[in-house]
Amino acid sequence: MAFGALFTAMLKEEWRMHSTMFGDRGFFLFPVVLTVFAALASLAVPVFLAVMPPGSVSAAAHIFYLIAGVSVGSFGLLGREVMNRRFGQASLLAYSSRSLPISERTIIGVFILKDCLYYFVFWVVPAVVGVVIGSLFVAEIPFSAAPILLVSLGLSFFLGIAGAFFLSTVYAWSPRALAAILGFLVIAGALFAVSDIPLTGAFLPLAFYAAPALLPAVLSLLLIFLLAGFSIVFVNIDFPESSRRYAAHLPALARTFAMTSAPYFVAKDFIDLRRSDGGMGKIVFSFLFPVGIIWLLLTILQYFIPGLPPGIIFAILLGIFTSTFYNWLTEYDLFTSYAFLPVTVAQVIRAKIESYLILNLIPVLFLLVAIPFFGDALLLIPALAAFAGLSLYAVGVTVYLCGLTPNVMLYDARTFLLYLAAIAPFVLVLIFLSIPSPWYAAAGILLVPAGLVLIQKGGDRHTSFDERSF
Amino acid sequence: MDANISEYVIEARNLRKEYGEVIAVAGIDFTIRKGELYGLLGPNGSGKTTIIRLLTGQVQPTAGSVRVMGIDAAADPVEARTGIGIIPEQETPPSFLTGEEYLRFVGDIRHVEDIEAQCDWWFSYLDFDDARTRLCKDLSRGTRQKLMFAQAFLHRPPLALIDEPLINLDPVMQRKVKDFLMDYVTAGNTIFLSTHILAIAEEICTGIAILNRGELLFTGSPAELRERHEDLEGFFLNLIGGHGE
Ligand SMILES: Nc1ncnc2c1ncn2[C@@H]1O[C@H](COP(=O)(O)OP(=O)(O)OP(=O)(O)O)[C@@H](O)[C@H]1O
Ligand SMILES: [Mg+2]
Numbered sequence: 048m049a050f051g052a053l054f055t056a057m058l059k060e061e062w063r064m065h066s067t068m069f070g071d072r073g074f075f076l077f078p079v080v081l082t083v084f085a086a087l088a089s090l091a092v093p094v095f096l097a098v099m100p101p102g103s104v105s106a107a108a109h110i111f112y113l114i115a116g117v118s119v120g121s122f123g124l125l126g127r128e129v130m131n132r133r134f135g136q137a138s139l140l141a142y143s144s145r146s147l148p149i150s151e152r153t154i155i156g157v158f159i160l161k162d163c164l165y166y167f168v169f170w171v172v173p174a175v176v177g178v179v180i181g182s183l184f185v186a187e188i189p190f191s192a193a194p195i196l197l198v199s200l201g202l203s204f205f206l207g208i209a210g211a212f213f214l215s216t217v218y219a220w221s222p223r224a225l226a227a228i229l230g231f232l233v234i235a236g237a238l239f240a241v242s243d244i245p246l247t248g249a250f251l252p253l254a255f256y257a258a259p260a261l262l263p264a265v266l267s268l269l270l271i272f273l274l275a276g277f278s279i280v281f282v283n284i285d286f287p288e289s290s291r292r293y294a295a296h297l298p299a300l301a302r303t304f305a306m307t308s309a310p311y312f313v314a315k316d317f318i319d320l321r322r323s324d325g326g327m328g329k330i331v332f333s334f335l336f337p338v339g340i341i342w343l344l345l346t347i348l349q350y351f352i353p354g355l356p357p358g359i360i361f362a363i364l365l366g367i368f369t370s371t372f373y374n375w376l377t378e379y380d381l382f383t384s385y386a387f388l389p390v391t392v393a394q395v396i397r398a399k400i401e402s403y404l405i406l407n408l409i410p411v412l413f414l415l416v417a418i419p420f421f422g423d424a425l426l427l428i429p430a431l432a433a434f435a436g437l438s439l440y441a442v443g444v445t446v447y448l449c450g451l452t453p454n455v456m457l458y459d460a461r462t463f464l465l466y467l468a469a470i471a472p473f474v475l476v477l478i479f480l481s482i483p484s485p486w487y488a489a490a491g492i493l494l495v496p497a498g499l500v501l502i503q504k505g506g507d508r509h510t511s512f513d514e515r516s517f
Numbered sequence: 518m519d520a521n522i523s524e525y526v527i528e529a530r531n532l533r534k535e536y537g538e539v540i541a542v543a544g545i546d547f548t549i550r551k552g553e554l555y556g557l558l559g560p561n562g563s564g565k566t567t568i569i570r571l572l573t574g575q576v577q578p579t580a581g582s583v584r585v586m587g588i589d590a591a592a593d594p595v596e597a598r599t600g601i602g603i604i605p606e607q608e609t610p611p612s613f614l615t616g617e618e619y620l621r622f623v624g625d626i627r628h629v630e631d632i633e634a635q636c637d638w639w640f641s642y643l644d645f646d647d648a649r650t651r652l653c654k655d656l657s658r659g660t661r662q663k664l665m666f667a668q669a670f671l672h673r674p675p676l677a678l679i680d681e682p683l684i685n686l687d688p689v690m691q692r693k694v695k696d697f698l699m700d701y702v703t704a705g706n707t708i709f710l711s712t713h714i715l716a717i718a719e720e721i722c723t724g725i726a727i728l729n730r731g732e733l734l735f736t737g738s739p740a741e742l743r744e745r746h747e748d749l750e751g752f753f754l755n756l757i758g759g760h761g762e
Binding site: 291292293294295296297298301310311315318319322323379380381383384386387388389390391 | 573575594595596598599603604605607609610611612613614615617618621622623625626627649650651652655
């Protein structure tokens with residue numbers, strides 16, 4: 048009974064959430080922008096086709112939608128926490144099994160279906176409309192490409208969503224199993240990269256686009272149903288209840304972090320990350336998406352600017368994305384919880400930065416694997432230098448501008464522009480430096496002291512402000 | 518050093534705080550001696566919380582000065598907060614720590630030597646052992662208030678400033694907390710508390726101040742009022758009513 052009603056209610060909820068966040072105008076602007084962008088990209092297709100190997104434009108588009116699907120899926124799950132703080136827990140239908148007689152399985156099933164339909168209409172359809180417009184002017188795009196794209200992009204997108212739900216379900220049961228699956232995917236990806244199987248041979252929705260036939264479409268659907276079905280059947284109903292009890296883990300964890308300036312604060316940061324929805328997994332998840340985008344950008348850019356050293360560019364951009372870890376670290380407390388204790392904003396910021404440095408081990412490990420993969424393993428040295436410089440500098444700019452509330456950047460256009468203005472020049476300079484020789488990017492290490500100074504100054508600056516209460 | 522030693526644990530001189538147009542505290546003078554249990558009374562928005570935040574260096578005064586235990590709270594807020602205990606108006610222990618972890622956390626910041634014994638004592642004294650292993654975000658309001666209460670006294674501060682300590686507590690707990698506060702000042706410490714509950718002030722306070730629109734209308738003691746055959750509630754309503762518009 049509840050199925051249809053729940054489905055429409057969830058659609059409305061998603062709608063309400065987006066129009067609240069972006070305002071009605073921003074909300075309707077998005078599909079329009081997407082259409083325009085897709086139309087312009089279609090007009091550029093002849094240029095792409097001239098410099099890139101055949102099939103790479105469509106491959107990029109499909110991979111983009113796969114990644115977009117993963118991000119929508121993981122946002123639906125991991126972003127619940129952020130949404131909770133803004134809209135209040137009880138208001139979210141995803142939690143209604145607590146208060147209504149609806150099973151968690153029904154909810155997750157409807158949730159996946161809702162995500163697929165909602166974003167298909169707002170993300171996939173506008174892009175295809177853009178391609179249709181483009182096809183009017185560009186001979187290389189036959190009009191018949193549109194209906195095929197609608198199916199193949201849709202399938203890529205759904206595959207991403209189902210994949211995200213699948214991985215998070217696995218994670219809920221066993222983080223180790225997730226690690227194993229991710230490890231398997233990485234190895235399989237590496238083997239695939241060195242083999243000469245074309246992407247159309249492995250990526251079913253793309254196979255359908257390349258040669259429309261029943262088989263790849265049915266196989267894609269089957270895979271999607273399999274992944275989504277697994278998430279629905281094995282949904283982890285044991286979500287943390289308020290009755291859940293925890294041993295006092297803090298003192299022991301603080302001893303582990305004894306080398307930091309404030310072990311109890313650092314230990315608290317990691318406890319917050321672990322005990323909040325999604326656990327440590329959300330850090331890895333939120334990280335995979337930008338990394339995927341960077342990789343995609345690089346593969347395309349390489350064709351246009353042949354001199355670019357991909358590993359170095361990867362490291363530079365990775366440094367910027369890593370600085371968003373700081374947003375996670377400040378997500379779970381406000382300074383008002385410390386204001387009555389003998390600590391300053393500067394001390395709290397310093398501890399958060401130490402937690403941040405520890406979290407930087409994740410991208411560093413990533414680079415250790417990725418750089419040799421791009422070719423010359425020795426380039427690890429300039430890559431790590433550029434990464435370290437940008438990671439610290441970008442987080443320094445964040446701290447300087449926003450103190451302990453970096454999320455204001457998402458709402459305050461002025462702050463965001465200042466952030467971009469402070470970071471973009473250095474990114475561009477390092478990229479240009481790396482064209483004559485990738486080793487020049489090692490100059491990025493000079494940004495480390497700049498970052499440290501900014502962190503120091505930011506701490507003082509935000510300490511002397513009267514504490515506003517939020 | 519000697520010049521700093523004063524007979525007062527709290528000294529406010531011409532203390533003033535403006536928030537933009539709003540004058541929260543209108544330039545007031547008051548002093549509090551060691552060993553007092555001092556109650557700050559006043560209607561909603563009269564400036565009680567602002568005064569406590571000024572005394573603990575959480576906001577900077579617009580004008581005037583404030584010394585707490587001889588320390589200038591505006592110039593050296595961290596130093597001022599080190600020696601005292603504070604219960605803020607809004608109790609917000611961090612969400613994802615358990616009750617015990619929270620006390621351990623504060624114990625670390627305040628360098629409490631016997632923190633484990635202190636934890637045991639507080640969880641049993643305020644009868645909320647259940648909160649030890651549960652996350653703060655899942656605790657009831659009253660339980661969170663107990664936690665904030667314990668947090669303020671872990672290091673046995675000679676002075677504690679408390680904003681509305683009893684509001685969510687049941688009658689049994691109110692009795693315990695009142696007894697605790699009275700014993701605490703008898704032992705030679707000082708308490709400064711703000712409250713709306715006049716009966717509590719009348720029962721336990723040795724001195725009171727009545728505040729309205731950021732101005733002090735009365736300072737004295739419940740005993741003084743009793744001598745004048747006035748009960749605190751009638752006196753308060755009269756005083757505030759007379760100044761309303
Ligand atoms: N951060 C702030 N920004 C602007 N105005 C403020 C701020 N804090 C307090 N005020 C104003 O200062 C005045 C005094 O507020 P305060 O919180 O000190 O009152 P209070 O006596 O504690 O009230 P209550 O009994 O309701 O707790 C009020 O008019 C309030 O609106
Ligand atoms: Mg108040």
